[in-house]
């Protein structure tokens with residue numbers, strides 16, 4: 472179980488707990504933290520977030536919505552992101 476601090480564009484910070492095998496998006500949905508999404512399959516890009524701190528594993532996601540240049544800057548898709556440490560993310 473990892474703690475994930477979720478900051479939104481309005482400066483509001485919420486915290487959620489994510490299990491090892493759970494995506495950030497699923498944990499957020501269960502715990503009432505808003506992250507926009509549509510497909511939950513790594514294809515639409517609506518759930519794109521920026522990782523400020525922490526390590527994570529990224530599942531298969533479309534390069535059309537998450538190109539290499541963004542991957543290198545720690546952007547990821549919440550529906551395909553599995554935390555591997557405590558994290559802080561910007562949504």
Ligand code: FES
Pocket residue numbers: 507508509510511512513514515516517518519548549550551
């Ligand atoms: S919800 Fe569509 S890419 Fe994550």
